[in-house]
Amino acid sequence: MIKKHIAFFWIVSLITSLSLAQEKVKPIFKDGEAQIVPEFEDGSKWIRHDLWVETEFDTDGDGKPDRMHVDVTRPMQTETEGLKLPIIYESSPYYAGTAGFAEGIFWDVNHELGEAPKERVHPEVVRRGERPIISNSQIETWVPRGYIVVHSSSPGTGPSDGSPTVGGITNPWPQKQ
């Protein structure tokens, strides 16, 4: 009889420990702040993509929807456990590099009315992003805390299709996705 009880206790313990082992990892919030979750922390296990996302706009007027170049970094549990996590999405025209200041790059207003303005300077822009990752910003802070981080080169910059716009319909595009 005692042996049966011991065997029963052992089986219950085994089932309990198995179910604990299979409990899925989740983000942890303490006092309203996302905490680092050890299971999300190992950067060698993160899944990283280099993708093109088709939009609903056509800023370059070629008749085709523009495709945005994006990178994605996510904890592996989004694949192995089907875990759904929130996304931090950064879209910027600056990932592909900027020219920096050069004499003559800005419009010089110090010239007489009616005279031809000075020739503008157009320095070479060196792209600084290395594929497949556009940027590493936010990743080390937020992926260990259970967020997916996405960067996007905004329209007409980097490998993204389209033309750069200011204040146009494409500016709020990432937030709608």
Ligand SMILES: [Ca+2]
């Ligand atoms: Ca287009």
